[in-house]
Amino acid sequence: MPKTFNKWLLAGGALSALASCLHLAVIVGGPDWYRAFGAGEGMARAAASGSIVPPLVTFGIAAILAVWSLFAFSGSGLVGRLPLLRTGLVAITSIYLLRGFALFPTLLIKPSIVDGFTFWSSLVVLGYGVTYLIGTVTAWRQMSRPRQEQVPVV
Numbered sequence: 001m002p003k004t005f006n007k008w009l010l011a012g013g014a015l016s017a018l019a020s021c022l023h024l025a026v027i028v029g030g031p032d033w034y035r036a037f038g039a040g041e042g043m044a045r046a047a048a049s050g051s052i053v054p055p056l057v058t059f060g061i062a063a064i065l066a067v068w069s070l071f072a073f074s075g076s077g078l079v080g081r082l083p084l085l086r087t088g089l090v091a092i093t094s095i096y097l098l099r100g101f102a103l104f105p106t107l108l109i110k111p112s113i114v115d116g117f118t119f120w121s122s123l124v125v126l127g128y129g130v131t132y133l134i135g136t137v138t139a140w141r142q143m144s145r146p147r148q149e150q151v152p153v154v
Contacts, residue, residue, distance in 0.1 A: 008135030013072030100126025
């Protein structure tokens with residue numbers, strides 16, 4: 001019987017991998033890319049001045065997103081089972097959903113701070129979170145560790 005993969009977690013892993021690669025591209029793209037992708041003028045100016053901080057921060061984010069991608073691929077069955085797989089996927093899903101849903105109270109409390117980038121990136125991240133949520137819920141039972149057979153005590 002051919003192995004089947006959880007399509008939702010495959011998609012979530014691909015989305016996180018894409019986001020990771022995009023962060024790496026921002027490092028290469030330099031100050032204009034930091035501006036275009038919403039990192040803020042301070043980060044763009046620091047990158048322009050040759051500071052090591054913007055690339056380090058951006059690389060750190062890219063690394064985290066790459067690990068999240070690996071967790072999704074593990075949960076999907078594409079790669080081997082990672083330690084704390086279910087816990088990791090719940091945490092990743094929660095972070096994506098919290099980041100996405102944070103848009104709505106912000107729109108109610110202080111809408112003036114929500115620019116186009118914040119609005120659209122929040123919706124994108126919310127989509128990531130929903131993808132991880134559906135994938136994690138549908139793969140939950142398959143992600144449980146196989147129980148080891150009890151060896152009788154003699």
